[in-house]
Amino acid sequence: MTPDRTIRSAEALAARGLVPPERETALARVAARYAVSLTPAVVALIDPADPADPIARQYVPNPAELETAPGELADPIGDEAHSPVPGIVHRYPDRVLLKPVQVCAVYCRFCFRREAVGPGAEALSPAALARALDYIRATPAIWEVILSGGDPLVLSPRRLARIADALAATGHVKALRVHSRLPVADPERVTAALARALVRPELATWLVLHANHPRELTPAARAACARLVAAGIPLLSQSVLLRDVNDDPATLEALMRAFVEARVKPYYLHHGDPAPGTAHLRTGLAEGQALVGGLRGRVSGLCQPDYVLDIPGGHGKSPVGPAFLDPEGRTVRDWQGRTHPVPPCPSPPLSGSGRPSGTRPGSPRARPA
Ligand SMILES: *Cc1c(COP(=O)(O)O)cnc(C)c1O
């Protein structure tokens, strides 16, 4: 066995030269509050000489985390309010989150579940996992199961296969989606056997890769993506818009291009959730809209993520990207910022209810699919 060279403490961060020795005591207080873990793959990406290193900013603790800003919440996206049984979050009718574990290979400083994840957090017991799977089996409206956590890919292929078997046997679950950072955090662990464990003929298995900076898409991470694709798993991305990590046009563009080069279709760019002690990592919504609007046209359509806000209180995600159509639906902006009249529409203009024409209940689609 190779020794575990994962960094899990302020002391180990100082010993590796990733933080100055005089900061060790302050950071030990942060590490006592929020879990720390940097895998060798992530450490290798950090330039210790750069005090503003965008990889370090994502994983190395910061004393600012001990300051909780107004409006920050322990459960920012309201998971608890929608949990019918332990390990399940059922917010939308057709899909649930299944969280078999609360541990991750790395711990992100901006994590929206930072109060729940960490090495001390319990995985679901076998009995609790059985109850969560019973809930899915007994709820035919569940069309998709999203394995989340924690990072579900820290489980062994054998345990993942048992979950996939149970979902395939329901008959009504048609899609299995896995949310993971492991292809970046520990690419060698994403083996062909792990990928195969997730695939069943009865289910379409998709994987959503979490990465926030183009440097995270290393050759090893891209090879891990290739193993997933080879197993028949289409890949999507999710990223968090983070101050001084990816909140500039060049970095965001390079990140989206790196995803597409790795055969990962950009899916969501999340506005930062108000998790405790993360104010220094969040941006404004208007900044996010300008950044995302700047990608349109200049960068391939394959590279366009949806900019989304998870509404605090458990109300779900809403797109908050820039509007190209004016609120009255009369003019539309092009990618260079010029305004044009919209083409004449056969259906009535927007009603006072704000409902777009052509999407009234029972009305035919406004344009062919
Ligand atoms: C984010 C989330 C989903 C997935 O949302 P999509 O828009 O389908 O990607 C599902 N359930 C919960 C509870 C979520 O937080």
Ligand code: SF4
């Ligand atoms: S990998 Fe995901 S769940 Fe784990 S700490 Fe990072 S953001 Fe949170």
